[in-house]
Amino acid sequence: MAQTRAPRADAVRNRKKILDAAREQITLHGPDAGMDEIAAAAGVAVGTLYRHFPTKTDLVAAVVAEYTTYVAEAAEAARERLATGARAVDEITDFLAVVTEAIAVNHAVKAAARALGADPVDRDAEARAGAALAALIQAGQADGDIHQDVTVDDIYLLFSTAPTDQPAAARTRWLTLVLTGLTTHTRTAGTATAS
């Protein structure tokens, strides 16, 4: 049988350096950060970069995947906290604040992905996030804190367009306005606290 030799240590190291550099450079210099720039930032030659990611599209897709996974895990963590007696609307508020920040940071990356036509996202991670979010919304509605007609798609819709280039203060205000539309009573972003 063809025994696949263990991957070389430096290769593993480089892969990580490249992913980090890619996220950083794209975030910094926009979607048109060059492969050369990224390679340089990673302290690696272009050829190495291409060994790990045959195409710029592949590279960007990999960066997006990290982000998607991160969001999915945040959603699941929030749902699990419900079991410990946390209030759903508080968890949703915090989770959405996390997502807002994540979106702001990864804005350029997602723009790059779109421009390159990288397939949407990690379907699995998206599904996990959706399931967790649905549970949170239902719990919030049961508490009477979330409007009855709000759905997961509503959240997707609002956050598919979250502010990106705006400063932090504006992002917080945006979240407050959005929450006002979703909840039955006025809430302010960043105020969720265990009573």
Place this chain on the structure above:
Amino acid sequence: MAQTRAPRADAVRNRKKILDAAREQITLHGPDAGMDEIAAAAGVAVGTLYRHFPTKTDLVAAVVAEYTTYVAEAAEAARERLATGARAVDEITDFLAVVTEAIAVNHAVKAAARALGADPVDRDAEARAGAALAALIQAGQADGDIHQDVTVDDIYLLFSTAPTDQPAAARTRWLTLVLTGLTTHTRTAGTATAS
């Protein structure tokens, strides 16, 4: 004094054809619609295009300017209707619906403008729109229909991120959610009517 000769008739005609083609092609093929494509769609040679707009940035900026003017006029028309007894919150609702659609149509154009670093917008038109909108908001707040803390900047913030790639139904739902956050009583987009 240097008498500037009147511009030639065909030049005027071509300029318009080019602007229309540019908006159309960019809307259709995204921000990377080529100058060649645009020229072809306008039924004109590239050189002609460059005579009218020395740079792609200039061309895109011109298209954006048309859009900005359109929005400004809509805002002013809405304010003027207040004098005829129209209810402010209705006018705001209708105006925001108009803007949402305009944004959806011009999404790619604005993306192109951003990518090319075209200076923000037509400052004058923006100022006019802002003034009209401020008046509308104040009137709505005086009626008790709009939350007291809502500002013109809030509207800008929300609409700087309006849904773009989404189908019409999603855009309507988005507007409804946003309006729920802005107004004191639940409203549905597209329902504003003279009583």
Place this chain on the structure above:
DNA sequence: ATTCATCATGAACCATGATTCATGTTAATG
């Protein structure tokens, strides 16, 4: 009808940035 400034044409040019590949290194295996 004649003249000329303005305008139109489109092939060629050039900068940018993604991608390749021949050559030199290095970590894993025995």
Place this chain on the structure above:
DNA sequence: CATTAACATGAATCATGGTTCATGATGAAT
């Protein structure tokens, strides 16, 4: 250690698309 498959290097290649410019056409004024 040898040996070798993996891996790294970076100058060269190639495609794309914005921009230029020498040449020809045309609308306006006399």
